[in-house]
Amino acid sequence: MVSNLILSNFSEHVQLNETEKEQLLSVLISRPFKRGELIVKGGDPAKYMLFANEGYMMTYYTDSNGSDHVISFAGAGWWASDIYGSLSQQTTPYHTKALTDGEALLLPRLSIAHLLQSSPSFERYFRIVFQKGMLRQQKRYIEACSTSAEERYRSFIAAYPDIIAEVQQKYIASYLGITPEFLSKIRGKLARIA
């Protein structure tokens, strides 16, 4: 398991000493995955936070009508946005699925609790991660309300060309909050213009 990515992610926000680094690395669990594999199933006990060390994952929610809603994608160097694994809660409502082959690093809930208690640096790190997460979610909500599907698609390809390349269209559609059919229509229109 190569752990440069997660260490550099931490060091963007806090400075860990060698002991803390070792402590972190010692509790991470490598979890290789294959394209299409369901890594965490909604309804199951939420035991971990998931960091993408390699490849792509997505976190999504199945509503009461059986429709899926993609909450976010996570490429290498990102946390999956199912953070129920960080709470002393029984289950997560979210699924997390592999979109490509790759490797996740699992951080067990109990280890999180332990890290948080052992050093303020960890409290600080997760405080910042959640602070940014909250801001990102707010921004996404506003964009969903105030811009058309076509605009959202355009800004998505501009912002995440790598995800467009790797991820199936139906998941992009779900992320944008539209049907695959409508995304196809938008793409047809954009291709005709270009």
Added chain:
Amino acid sequence: MVSNLILSNFSEHVQLNETEKEQLLSVLISRPFKRGELIVKGGDPAKYMLFANEGYMMTYYTDSNGSDHVISFAGAGWWASDIYGSLSQQTTPYHTKALTDGEALLLPRLSIAHLLQSSPSFERYFRIVFQKGMLRQQKRYIEACSTSAEERYRSFIAAYPDIIAEVQQKYIASYLGITPEFLSKIRGKLARIA
């Protein structure tokens, strides 16, 4: 300034000792407000986090077309959800407005930084606040995608009857992501049924 509310909010998540309590109270600034008053204006330097000690506030965003989008309401005992004041950033894009007469407690950004450094309890408190905030925002996004405006309105009145009583309809409409006209239509329909 009576500060029971904010202390009891903190004590829901962390246990502060007397020194920490005094430290917190000593940096809070009382900010009484009148109904309709703009407490924080979008585009201005973000200097504070705002805690509602009495009355109701709302945080909203004005998009590039000039339409407003209510991000959240904050009644007594809640933080306003503009958390830009907690970052070392220049400005906030969000407005915060008084919906009733009341009092906000302002927590200056520099004081936050100071609290965070002086005790892990404060890191922990804000970590939990942002963690919950992120989850709330995710939930809201999913609801916006997966349920009709009528359902959202019904669950809103069920969950926040006090806000319905205090807050103008056009702001509720904005919060639900619909036009005031359409909310009026929904209300008409529900009244006819009942």
Added chain:
DNA sequence: CGCACCGCTTAATCTTGTTTAAGTATTCCG
């Protein structure tokens, strides 16, 4: 090889919610 499945596309029809516009009720304020 063949066929079943899955993802993408296209197009017609339908729904939800918007826009525009007009009218009514309230509240604020001199």
Added chain:
DNA sequence: CGGAATACTTAAACAAGATTAAGCGGTGCG
């Protein structure tokens, strides 16, 4: 008290996006 904003309602025309259904192309597998 009176007049002017401002909030809410109603209704018709309209638009964005959903639904349904059909067809097409690749791909995995017996």
